Every structure is written in C-alpha cells, then in structure tokens.
Amino acid sequence: MSGIENDDANPQLTRIAARDAIKARQILINAAQDGPIAPDKTSHAQLVEKIKAALKAITKEGNKTLEMRAVTQYRNGGTIIEMLTEEDAKYLKQSENKEEFIKHLDPKATFKERAYPVIIQFAPLTFDPDDIEQIRELERENNWEQETITMARWVKPPNKRTNHQQVAHIMLTMKDPKSANDGIRNGVTLNQARLQMKKNKREPIRCAKCQNYGHIARECLSHHDTCANC
Structure with missing residues (x-):
C-alpha cells in the first residue's frame, strides 16, 4: 500500500517523503456518470476550467486564490486534483469548503478520503x-x-x-x-x-489493467491499460 511505510523493510525515506508530499496535496473526487464532469461529458481542458472556476468560488483568508497543479481523471470517474500547496489541499478538505467546492463543480460528485x-x-x-x-x-x-x-x-x-x-x-x-x-x-x-x-499487510484488491481498486483485471470495463507507476 502506498502512503505508509512497511515496518518489515528498510524504506528509502527521501522517496517516501516526496511521495507523501504529493499525496498530501491531492484531492480525490468521484464524478457521477450522469454528472457534468463525467469523463464522457467533458474534455480534459474543460474539466480544468471547471475546477479553476469552482476553486475561485471558495473564499480564503486574505482573499488568496486556491490553485491547482494538475488534474487526472480516470474512465470510472475517479478524479485526482493536485493542489499547488498542502495548505490549499487541507483548506479545501474542510467540511464547509469542500461542500461549497462540490456545489460549484458538480453537485453529484463526492469527496473521497485516502485510507x-x-x-x-x-x-x-x-x-x-x-x-x-x-x-x-x-x-x-x-x-x-x-x-x-x-x-x-x-x-x-x-x-x-x-x-x-x-x-x-x-x-x-x-x-x-x-x-x-x-x-x-x-x-x-x-x-x-x-x-x-x-x-496492515492485507492489501486492497487492485486491478492490474486500470490500477483502480475493488476489482481485478478480468472484471475490468476499461478499454485501455494504465501504467501503475504513472
């Protein structure tokens, strides 16, 4: 499982710290298949603009703008938004802020917490x-x-x-x-x-084809392979 260390190994702390820093900046969202940001209803460029518009709707202390670094969306609607800073990610995860963000982005979408x-x-x-x-x-x-x-x-x-x-x-x-x-x-x-x-050494089931959790490759509906490293 990525994100926490294996106590049976000698971890490369620099690599783990860098990986954890990226994860700390990330926001996870599930887009509903019939929602406005569903994969088949919006291009990547359109999704980026929708996210930027929703972020601008969130008021931050000192009128600072929340900024994102990158966004990745998978065919099942899973969307990873990497914020510019960990501070911005934490601010966006606060209950009232994430509700406001979802309202402007896609009321049918849901936030997901990493486990x-x-x-x-x-x-x-x-x-x-x-x-x-x-x-x-x-x-x-x-x-x-x-x-x-x-x-x-x-x-x-x-x-x-x-x-x-x-x-x-x-x-x-x-x-x-x-x-x-x-x-x-x-x-x-x-x-x-x-x-x-x-x-906990019991790893969740992960698809070797699309890299998402909860199913295996022979049950996968994705038409394309996804690199596990990228």
Missing part, C-alpha cells in the same frame, strides 16, 4: 474502539489532528476472546499518512501506555 489501515498491537481491553470520545483522546494523546482516525475496531471479534485475555489488536483506518508513519516508526501511546503500531 491508511494500521494495527495497534496488544492494546488493553479497557479501551473501547466504539467510543468516539476515547478515539478523540487517542488522537490528542499522540498529537494527531482531530478526526485523523476514521474507523477503529478490534481485529478479532470480542466473542472469540479467551476468558483470561487482557490485550488484543486494534485496527485503525487513518486519513493522514504522516501520522500513520510516525506511529509505525515511533509507536503510539494509549492511556499512557507505549504500544507498537504496524502497517
């Missing part, structure tokens, strides 16, 4: 991953931004625990690769206990 699944090992069973306040406290304890954790659950269902079990693994889905990488490198604290965190 970075990790596992906290041997967490005490006194922690409740279903308790949102405990999740927010976990974020505060590790200096993560609020709502960095988008999902939390025990890896093994509670009804399969042994009678004397006191710890278990927790699976987290995070939306910030930097926080995920920091936790993998340095560990995390949970209720003042230092615990280890690792990358």
